[in-house]
Amino acid sequence: QVAVALKEGRVTPTELCQRCLSLIKSTKFLNAYITVAEETALKQAEASEERYKKGQPLGVLDGIPVAVKDNFNTAGIETTCASNMLRGYISPYNATVVQKLLDQGAVLLGKTNLDEFAMGSGSTDGVFGPVRNPWSYSRQYKKKSVPESHSEDKEPDWVITGGSSGGSAAAVSSFTCFAALGSDTGGSTRNPAAHCGVVGLKPTYGLISRHGLIPLVNSMDVPGILTRCVDDAAVVLGSLAGHDPKDSTTIQDNFKPFELPNLTDVSKLSVGIPKEYHAPGLSSEILAIWSKAADLFENAGAKVVEVSLPHTRYSIVCYHVLCTAEVASNMARFDGLEYGHRSDMNESTESMYAATRREGFNDVVRGRILSGNYFLLKQNYEKYFIKAQKVRRLIANDFVKVFRSGVDVLLTPTTLSDAAPYMEFIKEDNRTRSAQDDILTQAANMAGLPAINVPTALSERGLPVGLQFIGHSFQEQQLLTVAKWFEKQVQFPMIQLEEVKRHDHGVFQHQKSASFS
């Protein structure tokens, strides 16, 4: 819709850009952005404007303000991964996905906040502080405590965004950009999408290039897409997917961008409900919403079947072993020698390395490195790493079997509950939280499958709840088509933010109508 508005000249790219930038400033308390690239964004917007004037926009994304999670390399703009290790690090190159967005004329507003090195499920463990869920400030949110005055600093009951791509989710949710890139290793795009009421797409592993995405787990990471509606996700996917010679794990097949059909007849659709996703700790609220959604499909004529993914319960432990092992390996390069933080300790190379890494990493990262190295020790390798790989194969096979039996998509909850208040969330440590929160999203990363969070309804507390669809490998078109149909049925409400209302000059009205049919 915004693209149409740009094309018709009802709004110009620079106006759009400026409005987003000022909205970012007034929503600073959300702490969604680590770096705002004001100057370059405006330049990009101006260039885009020139193109529109000539009637030669590069495509749908030309002039569209976007944000990128701060673990993607952006040339000339600081890339920190929310870590002291990379504070002040200016990368000399753009990640492939960033380059693709820029080549399409998108306007890069800035880099969004995350858990340090993408390790976490709350976006609370980065060195720049936690990200606040915009819904904490919505009219819909029913706060537990007595509402204070408008002094945001004294609000201890704001809720988390989920993580680790919390900054990106908050940015999209609060209208400061129209699309954002996140990353998804165990649910890091879908989890915050669910908590912030936005669409979060995890594409099939190998579809989108990881070149330039600072890796957490190379064999599970994918760039994630966060948007306000499924159609937008399809557009962004179309501009990013495809083989990249710089990433040897991308598939060679030609990718053809697609437009999503408006599905009306779901009678040929088979939806699977995996019983193991009725996980311990799943709130009764979400269970009810999930159930209702299943009924929705059934009533519309789809075939809804209960299926089983028996190895689901081993996925947390399996993920823990494989994730920490790869983390230990990937973090070995951070020694302060070539780039990034370097300690003043200079008695010897070893002591410099040790001090640099202790100073540069938070204890979540250090903890995972230690665990990972333990699992990779010669005497432990067979017992842990190899075993975990085998279990991973079993988990992946569960999906293969179910999909082969005729199921088109799986429908599951995305999170165990709605967003927790920050004060409650930090009572447990990162590891415990991650283990709990990832259970519903991890398996898709283990199996490399595409999955998407679609905002579904508001909880009793007035916070977003989303549901997840998991599809066949490389069948994003089918997955998104079903997701779009579902989105249309549920008509998830728009967030009502004070700040946004002040800046709403009709442009966002257009965006709103995108969510309704």
Next chain:
Amino acid sequence: QRAVAGSARGRTVPAGDSGLAPWVPVVGLEIHAQISSNSKLFSGSQVQFAAPPNSLVSFFDASLPGTLPVLNRRCVEAAVMTGLALNCSINKKSLFDRKHYFYADLPAGYQITQQRVPIAVNGSLSYSLCIDNKMSQMVTKTVRIKQIQLEQDSGKSLHDDTRSQTLVDLNRAGVGLMEVVMEPDMCCGEEAAAAVRELQLILQTLGSSQAVMAEGQLRVDANVSVHHPGEPYGVRTEVKNINSIRFLAKAIDYEIERQIEELENGGTILNETRAFDSKLGCTVPMRDKEGKQDYRFMPEPNLPPLILYDAKSLPANMNHQQVINIDWIHERLPDLPSVKREKLVEQYGILPEHSFTLLNEDGLAEFFENVVKQTQMKPKKVIGWILQDLLSYLKQHSLTVKESPVSPILLADLLNLLEKEEISSTAAKQVLAELWKGEGKTPLEIVKEQKLQLLEDQKELEQICQAVIDRQENE
């Protein structure tokens, strides 16, 4: 030491003065050959010797976060060629792994190598030795090749002790290496040296590596142990820092003797790494060896398994650019040194040991063949001039064949004169000595200048002889 080396040639070292049982030395080798390619194994930066520090470093080589490895096709081809030349089975599916350790010249904190399934396995290398330094008695030996694996080279670190700092140059980081592992089938320095020399010639013939030790393109580490016959193998030490084939033989022989001496004196051998000190001619323990390293091997997740094809398994509609066909490479292998030698012997009727010397010297075989083409003298005679006169002159003046002031055509002209009996062989040697000066004169010119022609005129000869007799009579 010479006594040890000499007797080490047979498989056992006879008892020392103490009358103890004989010793069996066991030598294995780990050889790293730098692949001759334009760019590095996993990145596009250039491969070049002696470039300004840190001028050939890509983002990936510097381990900038977010960069990924992309396999270089030429490096794979080089490894396949080498594997085929060494009679290996080429693994149609091989895997890449990460080997972790922290060091200043290893930016990523790990090296990408092939630990689980390397590209080639179970080969063999045949090499020849002279018995008792007599070229006429050559014996052929074989060493088994355990495997060949592709891996990254590390950067270089230079320790500046005066300023207490280490300088790191990453030009070499990421250059492709083939690690060739030779089983412990060798028994002494001489065998190891001969095996490495033959490997060097093979690599140079294939073009897969330039294999010049002085430029670090070929690095050899030796694994040495001794035991009594019938007993299990002894503890082995690893000897590093060997910069030439000559030093390789010295280092190994020294280490064998050191171990024997140690054991005969009741000591033990530590499983350690030792460095060869070329000035002192001995091996010394390398510092900082605190316990065994656990490299925490892990599969390299950013590189899918390497799949190679042969004529049978090649899928019909594959992009030719994207695949490597082992059979195609096999068909195009050049003649290996052993084949070249056989051909030389067959074609020219020279002795096998001659063919070794011809191939051992870069360019000498071509020189020989060029001379043979342009002269009527039989190859069997030409070879003498090549191996004795030409080669010894070059050695005396430390020249390579390419630098020879005497070109094949000059030598051929000279030999033609000799063959046509226009000069004697003594005169020919004189002419040759003159030709070495490189003053641009032809043999014929020199002959005329120095009046070295053989006289054919009977009458003239009689006159000279008569003159000599007359002179004698007058005394």
